[in-house]
Structure formats: structure tokens, C-alpha cells
Amino acid sequence: MEETQAARPQSAATFEDVERLRLRLAEYMSSASGGHVIVERLSKFPAGFSWITYGVKLSGFPAAREVILRIGPPYGLFAPYSALPEFESLSAIAGGAIPAPRVYFASDDPSFLGAPFFLCEKVEGDTPLPWGSQVQALGSARRESLAADFIDALAALHRFDWRSTPLAKWGAGVTVDNSASLQIDDWHKRFERWALRPHPMAHRTLSWLRAHAPMATRVSIVHGDYRLGNFLERDGRISAILDWELVHLGDPIEDLGWAFLPQYRGGTTMVCGLASEADFLARYEARSGLKVDPAALKFYLVFSLLKLAFTHMAAARCFEDGLFNDLRMPAMATQIAPVFRQIARILEREP
Amino acid sequence: MNNSLPRLIDGMVATLRADIIPHVEGDYARGQAYGVIYMLMSLKLRASWSNAFLIEQLRALEQASRELEALDLPGAPLPQARAPAQLPEAEDLMAMRDAGDERLSALIDWLSSRRKSLPADTSARALAIIDRYLNRQSKFELSTSAKPMFVEMSGGAANS
Numbered sequence: 001m002e003e004t005q006a007a008r009p010q011s012a013a014t015f016e017d018v019e020r021l022r023l024r025l026a027e028y029m030s031s032a033s034g035g036h037v038i039v040e041r042l043s044k045f046p047a048g049f050s051w052i053t054y055g056v057k058l059s060g061f062p063a064a065r066e067v068i069l070r071i072g073p074p075y076g077l078f079a080p081y082s083a084l085p086e087f088e089s090l091s092a093i094a095g096g097a098i099p100a101p102r103v104y105f106a107s108d109d110p111s112f113l114g115a116p117f118f119l120c121e122k123v124e125g126d127t128p129l130p131w132g133s134q135v136q137a138l139g140s141a142r143r144e145s146l147a148a149d150f151i152d153a154l155a156a157l158h159r160f161d162w163r164s165t166p167l168a169k170w171g172a173g174v175t176v177d178n179s180a181s182l183q184i185d186d187w188h189k190r191f192e193r194w195a196l197r198p199h200p201m202a203h204r205t206l207s208w209l210r211a212h213a214p215m216a217t218r219v220s221i222v223h224g225d226y227r228l229g230n231f232l233e234r235d236g237r238i239s240a241i242l243d244w245e246l247v248h249l250g251d252p253i254e255d256l257g258w259a260f261l262p263q264y265r266g267g268t269t270m271v272c273g274l275a276s277e278a279d280f281l282a283r284y285e286a287r288s289g290l291k292v293d294p295a296a297l298k299f300y301l302v303f304s305l306l307k308l309a310f311t312h313m314a315a316a317r318c319f320e321d322g323l324f325n326d327l328r329m330p331a332m333a334t335q336i337a338p339v340f341r342q343i344a345r346i347l348e349r350e351p
Numbered sequence: 352m353n354n355s356l357p358r359l360i361d362g363m364v365a366t367l368r369a370d371i372i373p374h375v376e377g378d379y380a381r382g383q384a385y386g387v388i389y390m391l392m393s394l395k396l397r398a399s400w401s402n403a404f405l406i407e408q409l410r411a412l413e414q415a416s417r418e419l420e421a422l423d424l425p426g427a428p429l430p431q432a433r434a435p436a437q438l439p440e441a442e443d444l445m446a447m448r449d450a451g452d453e454r455l456s457a458l459i460d461w462l463s464s465r466r467k468s469l470p471a472d473t474s475a476r477a478l479a480i481i482d483r484y485l486n487r488q489s490k491f492e493l494s495t496s497a498k499p500m501f502v503e504m505s506g507g508a509a510n511s
Contacts, residue, residue, distance in 0.1 A: 327386025
């Protein structure tokens with residue numbers, strides 16, 4: 001534990017001191033809700049690499065007895081963070097066809113808790129994970145039900161009329177022509193920030209992506225991390241789509257490319273271990289009203305693999321900089337080469 | 352060290368698996384212990400005793416050899432050892448590789464920016480050479496990588 005803290009500032013930020021966090025959160029919520037909120041208990045969820053998650057038991061908050069607090073620490077995998085994209089997107093889609101937690105408050109002001117944060121509903125459910133035998137053990141009825149919810153929620157998200165919500169302000173400069181290249185530019189910058197050494201394969205892939213960038217059929221909300229492991233299941237139904245930290249406006253096929261990654265198939269040949277590619281596409285097209293161009297899907301699959309390789313580089317960077325001692329991070333970094341190999345195999349099949 | 356590095360790592364891994372992990376409380380802690388095993392297995396395929404350690408031994412041997420050669424010992428089997436003048440450190444080799452990869456990355460970007468002006472055949476041949484290099488590099492890296500242990504590291508239990 002001492003080693004983990006070594007590279008961080010000497011005095012713990014508010015969010016790292018549970019008692020101080022409890023008091024500051026109660027102050028904030030009392031002020032924001034206009035009542036007298038008492039934070040009875042904070043329970044930290046098992047460590048991830050990005051946002052820190054707490055279950056919060058409350059009294060005096062009219063909306064709920066229990067909420068989820070998410071904090072974006074300055075040393076997280078995708079830092080620096082803003083809580084606003086996740087908060088604003090979840091606010092916009094609330095009450096619609098996309099199962100998602102209701103959000104209460106958010107702030108990027110570090111004077112409250114020491115880092116950006118947001119508070120949302122605690123939705124009941126479990127998270128099926130894409131590794132181990134869990135996915136292979138899903139019965140067919142449960143699998144079909146989850147597949148239907150998973151695809152329908154994605155189609156609903158991509159149909160969502162964001163222009164008639166406050167998200168309209170996100171739309172400045174994003175068009176069907178440039179949505180792919182904007183994302184390439186964004187991830188290229190991340191690559192430059194994260195890479196510990198030169199990676200010609202990343203340049204080769206970026207070059208291919210720039211030469212093959214498709215025109216989007218529409219500009220939609222893109223979840224950015226839509227996959228097995230990022231939803232809650234209850235009684236065979238999806239109760240909430242989670243982890244909206246990479247949400248943005250762009251080409252809806254971007255989410256399909258990510259969901260189609262071999263890494264999230266749970267040891268099966270099915271998309272996210274839930275549906276065959278053909279069944280997935282047929283249902284998605286019927287529900288979204290979009291025709292999925294195979295070339296665009298291939299583009300976004302390659303792009304998703306590259307994003308995955310870059311995320312592994314971010315893990316290597318965090319570990320190298322001494323921000324985490326979690327051995328899962330250097331282990332993730334060992335996957336850069338296999339992911340590059342997967343990209344090379346796809347590009348080798350080019351006519 | 353008297354044992355070989357691979358054998359030492361095998362021994363550490365076996366001890367972790369058989370004698371330590373079964374007594375560790377908590378999925379996360381056991382997952383991290385599997386992470387230690389995975390990293391050790393990865394090291395086993397890439398690491399060797401350090402050049403600096405070995406060259407120092409060779410330099411000592413060279414000095415002794417030279418001193419022995421200066422003595423009058425007719426017919427004696429003198430070691431006649433000489434340390435190599437230049438033995439690159441791993442850091443030097445890594446810096447050379449990185450410099451080469453940096454230049455190759457710049458070339459890829461250059462080709463990409465001239466996609467429309469360069470003769471297609473020239474571009475294609477250059478990219479084919481680059482792809483062969485990248486494939487050779489990644490295949491070698493994969494062939495010297497340990498079997499991933501993400502299931503164990505995530506769940507804290509042996510993958511049956």
C-alpha cells in the first residue's frame with residue numbers, strides 16, 4: 001500500500017480519505033438538494049483502473065436511500081476526467097428506451113471532493129463478465145433475452161434525438177463527413193500521450209484508418225465502451241447500461257465495432273457472447289433503421305482494436321509512472337502485440 | 352547466482368501456486384498473486400542475467416589472465432581470457448530499436464501523406480517491406496510471451 005501511494009501527492013485528496021469524503025459529500029448533497037443529507041456509509045467497490053466507485057447509504061435525500069458515487073481520480077487510466085459528458089448524456093436519455101442509471105448531481109470542481117465526480121442511482125443487478133466460463137454457461141433463453149435487450153438498447157441510443165436535448169451543444173463541428181476522422185485525431189493524441197516507446201504498427205494502422213474513413217449514415221450518441229461487462233443484468237434482463245465515460249457524438253457503427261471485438265466474446269464466436277454476428281446485425285438494423293455497411297464495420301473493428309492497443313499502452317504508462325502497482329496493468333500491456341497482430345491479420349486480407 | 356534464471360523463476364512460480372496462493376485470503380489478493388506469476392513467466396521468456404554482471408566477471412578474468420601471462424610460466428595452460436571491448440547493454444539495444452522504430456514510424460507517416468502523389472507501385476512496395484518487418488517483430492514478440500492469465504487474475508482462482 002505504501003508503494004502505491006509513493007508517486008502520489010503526500011497529502012491525501014479528499015476522495016482518498018473516507019471519513020473526510022463522507023463529510024464533504026454530505027455537505028455537498030445538502031447544499032445541492034436543499035435538505036439535510038447525512039451520508040451514513042461509503043463502501044468502495046472493487047478497484048478498477050479508471051473511475052473510483054462507492055456505494056453510498058444516505059438519509060435525508062428524498063430521491064434515494066442508496067446512491068452510487070463515481071470519482072475520476074487524477075491518476076486514473078483516462079485522466080484527466082470530466083464528469084459532465086456522462087452526467088449530461090445520462091440526463092438526456094433518462095426515462096427513455098435505454099436502461100441507464102438516473103443521475104442526480106455532478107461537478108468537475110475539485111474543491112468539493114478533490115476530483116470530478118457524479119452521483120447516480122444504484123441499479124440492482126449483476127455484471128456478466130467476458131472472461132472465464134460465465135458467458136459460455138448462459139442458458140439459451142437467458143442469452144436470447146440479454147441479446148435482445150443489448151441490441152435494442154444500442155439501437156435506441158443510436159436513434160435518440162440528441163439535437164432536441166441539451167446535448168445539441170456537443171454537436172458543433174461533428175458531421176457525417178468528419179465523425180470518423182475526429183475520433184482518429186482524438187485517439188492519435190491519446191497514443192502520443194500514453195506510448196512509452198515508438199510503435200510503427202500504430203502509425204501503420206492510423207494511416208490505414210485515415211485512408212478508409214467512412215462517411216457516417218447519421219451522427220448519433222456513441223456510448224464508446226458498449227460491451228459485455230458494461231451492463232447490469234437482473235432476472236435475465238438488462239437493468240442498466242453502465243460506464244459512459246467515453247460517450248461522444250459520432251458514427252453509430254463505432255459502437256458496433258467495439259461490441260464486435262473478439263476480446264469481448266467470452267470464449268464464444270458470438271458478439272459479446274450473446275448473438276451471432278448475423279443475428280446481431282439483423283436485429284440492430286431492424287430496430288435502428290440503419291443499414292450497416294460491411295466496410296464501415298470493418299473500419300470500426302480495426303479502429304476498436306487500435307483503441308484497445310492504446311488503452312493497453314495507457315495501462316503500461318500508468319504502471320511505469322508509478323501511479324498504480326496493480327499487476328493487471330503490466331499484464332494488460334503484454335496484450336499490445338497480440339492486438340497489433342489481430343489488426344495485421346485483418347489488413348493482410350485487404351484486396 | 353548459481354541457478355539458471357528460468358529455473359529460479361519456475362521455482363518461484365511453483366512455490367506461489369502450491370504454498371502461498373492457497374493460503375491467501377481474498378479474490379483480489381489472489382488475483383494479484385496470479386499477476387505476479389504471469390509477470391514472472393513473461394520475464395522468464397525475455398530476461399537473462401545482466402550483461403553488466405557478466406562483463407564485470409569477464410573483465411576480472413581478463414585482468415587475471417594478463418597478469419598471469421606476464422609471469423614466466425612456460426607451457427602453462429593460461430586462460431588467455433579477453434573481455435569484449437563493446438558489449439551492448441540491453442538499454443543500448445533498446446535505444447537502437449526505438450530509434451529505428453521512430454524513423455520507421457516517420458516513414459509510414461510520410462508515405463501516408465504522399466499517398467496521392469507517390470507512384471502507387473512504389474508506395475505498395477514500401478508498405479509491403481514495412482508490413483513484413485512489423486509481422487516479423489510481432490510474431491517474435493508473441494512467440495516469447497507467456498500464456499495470458501487474465502481469468503486467474505480477475506477471479507483469484509486457478510483456471511480449470
